[in-house]
Amino acid sequence: MPERMPIGSVASVEGAEVMVVLDAAVAADVGVGDMAVIVSERSMVFGLVQALFTPAPGPEAGGMRTARLALLGESLGAETEAFTFQRGVSISPKLGAVVRRAVTGDLARIYAKPAKSSVLIGSLHQDAAVPAFMVVDDFLGKHFAVLGTTGSGKSCTVAVLLRSVLTAHAHGHIVLLDPHDEYAAAFGDMAESVTTDNLVLPYWLLDFEEMTQVFCSGEQPYREVEANILKECVLAAKAEFMRGAGRDDAALTIDTPVPYRLARVLELLKVGMGRLDKPESSIPYLRLTARIDALRRDRRFSFMFGQLTVEDDMADVLARYLRLPADGRPLTIFNLAGVPAEIVDVVVSVLCRLIFDFALWTERGRGVPVLLVCEEAHRYVPRDSAAAFGPTRRALSRIAKEGRKYGVSLGLVTQRPSEISETVLSQVNTLVSLRMSNEQDQLFVRRAMPENAAGLLSALPALRTQEAVVVGEGVPVPMRIRLRDLADGERPRSDTARFSEVWSAPRNEPGFIADTIERWRRQAR
Structure with missing residues (x-):
């Protein structure tokens, strides 16, 4: 193994941060994100360079140059090449201790494949030869979020993560809510694609709040009166x-999921309306009747109201959507x-609630873990509770708070983390x-990051496409990585429109407009 070259000495220690005075001869070679090791007789302490300082710019300027390290972990015992890295620091570095630059072998041990079940998701930013691994049980079992500005590569990141997991665990059970028809192209035969053409979600699966949203008027006082009448009849x-x-x-x-x-x-x-003495009292009944008739005739709602017969097919619906069994x-x-x-909010609410309730009522020891991935999560669990459909927000919040106890995990994907419920x-x-330039979003993420990873946050605005900062229980150590490549057939359909290419030639495709109008009228994408 190459020798660990000295780069400076410890000048101050404060909690998990260390200030280092850099040697003049090597100061120019030290960069933010470099891994350093502080060796003592009792331990080897490792830390990431968070920031660099100099009294004045320019190579002619005098004064000492310093670096701030965020401590990540240690290896107890004397200095050795075959060390065992563990997170956390029990023996703090001493003032004046020599700080050395970590070598590739050190990085390989620090970011080594964990003993727990793990999958490859990319390589380290510091050294492309060092693979980056994700711990499957901790990543999925304790919830995760993919955050980044529009165009930063969130969809491709989700595809990398899910493909890596499913390649290693082919009998998984994942439900992905896709509001923009992006992911079917990325997973092909690996996925059961549910569209409005083959979606089946019978109306009798709705709970009372969802029924009220679908069948009743939007404004008070009519809504409350209609809801009470509807409850009695249903x-x-x-x-x-x-x-x-x-x-x-x-x-x-009223919330029991049984057919009717x-x-x-x-x-x-009609029977209830016939008992009334005053004609004006029949208005709520007439509103409900008209709304139900309209929904039954509207082909856009055929996935909910289009069944010719009423059958108790709840088991078939759950088996298909939760992939029980997966069948490839x-x-x-x-x-x-x-x-x-x-x-659409009602549909999301029903799906989220069914997933959680199925896990809740499954006998302990017989259930299977399920992952729910929610794209555009800020639409369903916004910070402002008044901006969300209440049942959807409550269903997702319940999964976030209680899901782990019952084997339901949550993956949130959003470009506006500051707009998600804290x-x-x-x-x-x-x-x-991923790349994030909005200051408010960065501040929000900083509060959510562990202390020793806060320094990585400074890199967010400068991250390139396919780069990400990953912190938390799902990775052995906080790290900046380059995600692995996706083949053409594994990429989501989320590319930005190619204006320069399309606008360089006339659009003379025959039937283009007529075909679009026909699809529009048939509501067929």
Whole structure:
């Protein structure tokens, strides 16, 4: 192994930070992000160069040059090439101790493949020869977030992470919410792609809050009156269906996910309206009836209301969406691009709630861990609670807070971390941060990062595409990495429009406009 060359000596120690006076001969060769080692008789302490200082610019300027190190971990015992690295520092460096530059062999040991199950996701920024690994159980089991500005490569990063995991664990169970139809192209036959053409989400899976959102008026006081009427009719229809199937309805509530006939709800609404003495009292009944009829006729909602018969196919729905069994497709991608805007929040709410409730009610020891990846997460769990659909926000918040107990993990993907609920983001134990130039977003991420990784944050605005800073439980040590390459058939469909190329030639494709209009009218993407 090459010799560890001295670069300076310890001038001050404060917690996990060390100030180093650099030797004049090598000061110009030291860079931010370099790994350094401080050797004593009892230990080897390792740290990353966070910042460099000089009294005045220019090579002619006098005065000492200094560097600030963030301590990462140590190896107990005398200096050796075959050391064992562990996070945390129990023996602080002494004043005047010699600081040396770590060599490639040191980096390989510090960032060595963990003994736990792990997968390759890229290589170190400091040395491309050193691979970067992710600890699968800690990364998935304790929630993660992929953060970065638009165009920084979030979609490709998600593809790298999920492909790495699924290549090593082909019987996984991942649900990915895709609002822009990006990921189907990245996973091909590895994924079950669910679009509005093959989405099946029966209306009877809605809980009371979701029913109210779909069926009732948006404004008060009509909404509350209609909701009470709807609750009474739906509960009666559910009870009738259960009794007809020979099942006990003693534990039935309005939120119990059992089938009921919407036609019977309409009949009960008419019966209730017939008991009224005043014509104006029938307005809530008429509103509900009109809304239900409109939804049943609207083909955009056929995935929810288009079933010809009412059957208890909840087991089939869950098996398909949770990939039980995986059958060679361990990933379900929900393409939400074609879901009507007025109901997309309800669809996300139902999916998130079903995933959590299924895990909650599964007998201990029989369940399987499920990962839910939520693209554009700031839309569903925003910092401002008034800006979100309440049931969706509560469902995701519940997964963030309680999901680990039941084997449900959460992956959040967003370009605006400062707009995400702090309560939800605080539950995330691994952060994958890409290029980020917004100062407010950087500050938000800084608060979420562990102290000894804060120095890596300064690199966020300067990260290149395919580079990321990864910190938290999912990696052995906080690190700046270059993500591995994706083949052409493994890349999400999220490239920026090529204006210069397309605008360089006339667009004379016959039928282009007519075909687009036809797809528009058929609501078929």
